[in-house]
Structure formats: C-alpha cells, structure tokens
Amino acid sequence: MPPVPAIGRAIPRREGVAKVTGRARYVDDLSLPGMLHGLTVRSPVPRGIIRAVHYGAGVPWDEITVVTAADIPGRNVVALILDDQPYLAADRINHAEEPILLLAHADKQLLEEARRLVTFDIEPLPAVFTLDDALSGAPIIWGENNLFKSYFVGRGDVDAAFADAPIVVEGVYETGAQEQLYIEPNGMLAVAGDASGVTVWGSMQCPYYIHKAIAGLFAMPLERIRVVQMETGGGFGGKEEYPSIIAGHAALLAWKSGRPVKMIYDRAEDMVATTKRHPSRTRHRTAVSRDGTLLGMDIDFMIDGGAYCTLSPVVLSRGTIHASGPYFCPNIRIRGRAVATNLPPHGAFRGFGAPQSIFALERHMDRVAAAIGLQPDELRRRNFIRPGQVSAVGQVMADRVDMDAILDRALDMADYHQKRTRFAAANVAAGRTRKGIGFATFMHGAGFTGSGEDHLASIVSVEATADGTVRVLSASTEIGQGTNTIFSQIAADALGVDVEAIEIAQPDTAVVPNSGPTVASRTCMVVGKLLETACRNLRAALTDSGHLASDGDLRQACRAYVRERGPLRASAHYQPNEAARWDDERYQGDAYGSYAWAAYVAEVTVDLVTFETRIDDFVAVQEVGRVIHPVLATGQIEGGVAQAIGWALYEDVVWREGRMANSQMTNYIMPTSVDLPPIRVHFEEVPYQHGPAGAKGIGELPMDGPAPAIANAIAHATGVDVRRVPFTPEMLAHLVEAAGA
Amino acid sequence: MRSWLAQYEMRSASDLGEALDLLSRWPGEWTPFAGGTDLMVLLEAGKLPRRRFVDLWRINELRGIAASADSVRIGALATYTDLLTDPIIAAEFPLVAAAARETGAVAIQNRGTVGGNIANASPAADLPPALLVYGAALELASSRGRRHVAYESFHFGYKRMDLAADELIVGVTLPRERRAQGERGAGWQHRETYRKVGTRRAQAISKICFAASVDLDGGVVRDIRIALGSVAPTVVRARSAEESVRNQPIGSQTIAAARLALRADISPIDDIRSTADYRLRVAGNLLEELLS
C-alpha cells in the first residue's frame, strides 16, 4: 500500500526532537583537543591609516597567537562579487569595527584582556556617512565616484508620459538599517595545516561560499578545503556572506597556532560588526490620469552599501526590479544606485532590497490615490498587472496571477471597508487614541535574478543506503526555516515512501554537491525541484535494474540493490528554462521564474499621549503556489511579518561616527511577543509548473508588505504622512505636532 | 563574557554585621552585590571597574516586607516578586506594584532588589518614581550606626547620592497615614497613575517613567504628587508642576500652567534611546492626561 503523501501535511519537524531535547549540536557545543579560542581586534575609527600597533603589558603575549594581514598565506580578499574587502586591514581602514588583528589563546577571558591592551596609532581620514555625501563625492572613498553599481531599467517613453499627464505625484521615502538578530550569533571552529588542509565547522547559510573564500585566502586547491554546517540558529541573510569572514579568521588563527581555533561572537560584537539591511532612499514621480490609470513611473532607488561592495549589486538589482510593484505601467524608468559610505558593509537580509523599494512604492500609491480622490484599493485595482502584461524589465507575466482576488480576500478578512469608514468617523472625536487601517499589495520573485540560476548550475543528489533509507545530499542548509522537513516531504512523495525513510545528510562540502546558497527564497522552489527530479531518477534506476516493481517496496529495492551492486546514487542538475530569456547587458527579460503575490492589511492604534503605535490586527494573504507544509509555511509568514513589524516600528540603528551606538538588545528595540498582533495568514494555492509539487518561494515575501501597510494605517489614523522607516514615537510626535500647529 | 574573571573577587556575608565590617575596614574597596542584575550586565560587557564584591544575598535581616500601623517597611533585599505578592503593597501602594510588574520579566523580578535599584541610581529606574510619590524614606546602616533620609533628597546628581562608602541601604519605609483617609466629601476623588513609556511593552528601559497621585475636591486639586524618571540626571519629584496646580480648579488653563511649570522640574536630553524633545512633550502629555 503506498504511503499517505507527505506534501500538504504538517509532519513533525525532522530535527525538532534533537532541538528541544538539547541534542542538536551548534558550533559552540564543539570542542577539540588542544583547542584555542580566537577573537578579533577591530578598528576604533571609521577611516584612516594604521601607523603603529601597540601591545600593552598585562598579559603573557608570548603565549598568544597574533595574526596580522602579513600572515595571510593566500589573497587578503573576501571572495564575493568584487575583490575589494580584505580579511584584515593591512594599513587602510574603511569602516569602524573593521578587523585588523586576530588573537588566540586557550583562556578566553585572558584573551578579552589582551584585546583591551591592543592600541593603534591611526592617522584619521575624513569619512562619509550619508547618501548625499557619498553622491557628492566629498570625499571619494571608493572607486572613482563612490558608486558600487548603477542600473537603468525601463520601457516606453517616460518623458512624453509626464509631459501630457494631468496629475503628477512626487515623494521621497527612506528606510533605515536593520539587524538580523538571529538567536545564535556567528561562530566557527577551524583546523588548518599544510598536511590537513583547512576544515571549518560553523553556523552558516552557504557552505560553498565559504569553501571558495577560504580557498582564495589560503591559495589552496578547493579539494583541500572542507566546510561543515553545524545546527544553525537562524540566518535571515546575516549568515549568507558574513560567515566567510569569521571562518577565514578562525582558519588563519588555526593555521598560525597549529591548533584548532574556535571563534564565537558575543551579541554586542555580532551587532556592531556584522552586516545589516541596506538603508535606502527612493524618489517617486508618478504620472496618473484622473481616473487613476498609471501613465508614467519615474523611480530613483538608492541603497547605502557601506564600506565594501559585498552583495550590494544584487541587493540593488532585486530592489530595482521590485520598485514598480505588481502594477502595469506602459512608461517606466527606474534608476538604481548602490553607494559607498564608511559604515560597516551592509548585506543580505530577508527581502534583499525589495522591502525597501516596496515600502516606498506602496506608501506612495496611497498618496497618489489621495491626490486623485480615489480609494487606495480602487487605484491598485485599476493598475494591477495581469497575465500577459509586461513588467518594468520586460517580463511577460506568465503566472496565473489574480491580484484582485488576493486583495478582495485580504480586505474581506480584515473587514477593511467597514473599519475604514468607522475609524475615520470615530477619529474626529478628541480622544487620546486614533485608529487606522491600511494595506499594501506586492509581489516577490523567487530564486536568483535573471540568469543567476543558470550560472549557479546547482546539483542535488540522493543515494540509497544499505538499510534501505534514502539520503538527500545537498548544500542547502536548515537554518530554522524547515529545509530538512520539506526536503523529506518532497523526497518521500517523489520516491513513494514515508518520510521516515528519508535521511538528510549534514551539509559538508566533502560529502554533498553544490546545490547553491540558501538564499533568495530558492530552497524549496529551485533546490526542492532538483531533489524531486533526483528522487525520480533514483526510482527509475531501481526500476530499470529490475529491483523495483511498479507496486514494489522502495526500501527493499534499495537494500537489495546496494547488497547486490554496491552504492546507488542519482542526481539532478539545474536545467535552464528554455523558454526564459534574460539579457544581462540591458537588464531586460524574465527576471524571475515565478513570483509570490500578496496583500497585507494592518490595523493600528496610535496613542497621541506617547505617540506609540500598536498593531491590533494583521492579515496576510498570499499566493505562493502549492503549500508543502502548512505549519512551517504559516510560521514563515508569521515570522516575516513579526520581523517586518520590528523594522517598521521599533528597530532603529543609531549611528555615531559610523558605528552602531545601540548594539545591545536593551537599546536596539526588537518587539517582544506582547508587542505583536494576532497575525492571520491565508494561502491561495495556484500550482507552479516548475516547482516541486507546484510550490514557489515564500521565505522573503512576508518582509515586504508590513511596513507600507502599517505606514498607510498610521496615515489613516492620524492624517500625518509617514515616509521614513522606522515610524518611531519620536518621529510621529514631530509629525503630529507639525500637522497640528 | 568580556571580563577576565580572575581579576574579580566575591565574598559572601552571612549577616549584616559581617558585611558592614568589611565595608568599614577598607572603605571604597568592597562593593555591595545584591541581586547582581545591574552588576552582571557590566561584567558581561567587560565594563565593571570595581573588583571586589560583598554578596548580600544571604543576609536575611535585609529581606521581607513588614507593616506597622503607620508605615510599611520594605527590606533592601526585597525583590520585585516580593513586592508583587505582598497584599498591603497591592492594596495601598499600587504605583509600587505597577512599577514592579513592569520591571524586566520574571527572572529579573525574582532576582532584582529594591536596594539595588535605588543604589544603582539610574535616572531611568522604574521603581523610584513610585517611591517618590509615596514620600519614601531610606534607612541606611554602617558600622557607625543607622540613619534615615528622605528619599527625595537622596540622589543629588547623576549617579551621586547620599550614601557613604561604608554604608548600605537596609530598608525603605512608606508612610501609611495618607492611605487611611476614608471619610471625604462626595466631591472627593483620588487618582493614581503609573506610566512607563519604553516603546515596547516588556523588557524595556524607560524613555519616560511617570508616577503620580492626585486628590481632587470638587474638581479642585488638593494633594498632588508627581515623579518622573529618564528626564533628568536623577529621578525627580516635579515640585514646580505640583505647586502650579495645587488648589487650582482643573481646566485647560491649569493644565497649560502645569505643562509650563514642568519645564523647570525636568531637563531631558537626547540619547540613544530617545530625544529631549520627545521626552519633554510626552512628559507634558502625561501630566495633561493626569489632570484631564
């Protein structure tokens, strides 16, 4: 009897028992004989030239391993998109907290004292902290013009559209940095030597990024590098590119000391020194007809990349492509720029540029609606992109998208129209609180942009074991989001077994093929599809060899095959979609294989005594293809909404001389469970033909909608125009006062 | 943990005499350690300059909450949980109970103490405004003897207070007499308000903390006591604002005068948690809310 299909059921999390019983092993649970602890000595200034280093008396320096840039055996470069970021500053400092020296010793606390005793003579240089200073080039701190990357995309004749337009609405919108705040800080354990090569174990999203970076750092062939993912306590993008740095540092100390070295950041270091969400500024000019048809969109989107390029070009690209939202407009021009400042490099964070540009657009759309006297939902309905229409980058929408239905459902669940009228009437009375309701409609592309997946050329393998189970071999990591569980479901159904017959191999570059990074909402949709194909291939191999009859038992077939013939492995390689076109030069074509579509509604109360905003209700409706695991999928949405509420209302990185001044959880305010509303999640399921069992990507989507929905609700409640994330009580106090005066 | 533990020393006192003896023999050398919820944060961050600590946790005579006819005495080692489970505090000192409820979360409430909160002298501490409203007095002890000081005159500058290096806070006394005012006229109204403004609803450090009690007689302010945290170098009693409304009928003029007078009581600043402007405005709003 074939097992009940696993897909669509809320099976228990595969690693759940190990996590709740404490058996799951994180990198800080590892210890090797003779192991040292490592730590990083960082720059106290944002920009300058190192003239001298002093090692103050008070600790036994002869027992401490010290690594400087001069000790690096290979290239002093963190390999990513450009080769501009050093592992250790040799003489030039480009941001506060930039790593300069590494220390290792068996006694971690003594090492802390040693870190306090290291001082530098640094000749300071003028630094750049704002987008405006970066653009004006005063001074030039990176390249020729402080620009990491620019894009110009668009279609139609924008200038002509504006020349004839009856109504033009303009606005500037800004968003601040955000810390990922995964529960487990960054950490790595390394062993390195001439004979052994380099092995690192740690907390990460992308084993093969580290693999490549370490190979360059040590000038070693890839076969001599091994990267192993330990159980990882969250990532949110914060463990996409940054772990290459801490892994390299631990490996350098291990190399020089000849001992295993473990480096674990504490919360303060993780917050002050590692990547955050890119701050942004978006300028919108919109030409619209009196009946609310979009005639022209002119968008200037800018992100602050910090001191080194890291992933800024790709963050910029996603933000740029999403800047015109789920709408059709015949004349669109979007300029995107990523600029350099002397802040610590900003990096990957759930949503990857899209939350920034979508905030701007969706707040702006409410302002456009107000300018022409239309209801916000009516304006959107008149402009939603429909199947067959063309996006800003020229992608013909192939999805069976029905944004009207999604919006209807969300507004209905939230009782939007009734509340909108009721609140507006009640707010006229002079109470101490004001109520409002607002929404945002948006989409999020899953997988790498454009030809990205073709370049990644991901591979997934599965192998039959002697005891009849099937092992999944992929580099896609479980970071709390549910990879192990959905992979088990996908594999089980493709093979026709129950999930207990599936094992997920620990991501270890010595064992698993490169299935690409665990980012970009691609794990389920892209890697999951490869897994489904690999499983079908394995089944076919067993059938072909005569070990598996059509109604036969797969476990028995595996056992028999392995016993008789030895190991059996099947793989799937990513195959470019022949129908998809993408032009990297002109940045035109099919930007994403598929999009998830959504409408989110927020209901708020603003306290006019303290100017605090409380979210009373939140509705999240989305179309994400087939839902593989209802509980995990709902959890992804709830978690993303919570994280976005943090960004929208609470989380404010305070910069002082280019350094995060509030790098503690007491003063970087993230919401607690009592600050969050009920989050009501609903999925529309329209199967996607290229996803496993019809699934699309989902992880980043929920980060995009809450900030503009909340901004629109606050505007509805108070009548003030909120244009900068986060909407702190301080900012609202100012706006309300200015409006009242 | 950024401190080098080898550099620190802790001695556990078994009674008050032993603790006071240690403090008096080497004045300034030993630092009291009660619940440790403020001190451990500094230790973790590698920012704890004092190196030798005397642990007070086992000194039973510093524990407990005891009521007499005219006052309630709270031992310096009383925790927030102790405050929250005491029936007299709940019935007669609701601002103290509210402060305890809004301090930290359960772990901190079980371990953090009243004496530690006062002696840590943070201007953002949440209990002191409530103590100021109730006219608390502190009992201080050293091997030289005991003395009582009005809490209102205890703090006199940022982290500066009327506490000698060899002294411990041993208790806090709250007078009960004003609680018992039963037979008032029909127009008599008593209000108490505690408002902690910290942006998030739990585990917040106050941007503004506001505690007040007011007695109205036919709409005229009779007794009024207002205290604030996070708006000056110390927690403060808003004497000018109180004075400006005492014996005045409640109304928009009184409120405007009180808002103006409040500016003389507080001196908020910009810091990483908030702005002077916001604190001033919201402190005024809270005052207005109290009087509306």
Ligand SMILES: Cc1cc2nc3c(=O)[nH]c(=O)nc-3n(C[C@H](O)[C@H](O)[C@H](O)COP(=O)(O)OP(=O)(O)OC[C@H]3O[C@@H](n4cnc5c(N)ncnc54)[C@H](O)[C@@H]3O)c2cc1C
């Ligand atoms: C997560 C967290 C949340 C917190 N939330 C809040 C909050 O919401 N509101 C708030 O006000 N505080 C808060 N605090 C701060 C702290 O918990 C309180 O101030 C607590 O009351 C301190 O008491 P303690 O006994 O732990 O002090 P300790 O850390 O032991 O001591 C603090 C200071 O007081 C001195 N001291 C202690 N007892 C005496 C005594 N009897 N005589 C003389 N000196 C003494 C010590 O030498 C030290 O200088 C929080 C702390 C943490 C870690």
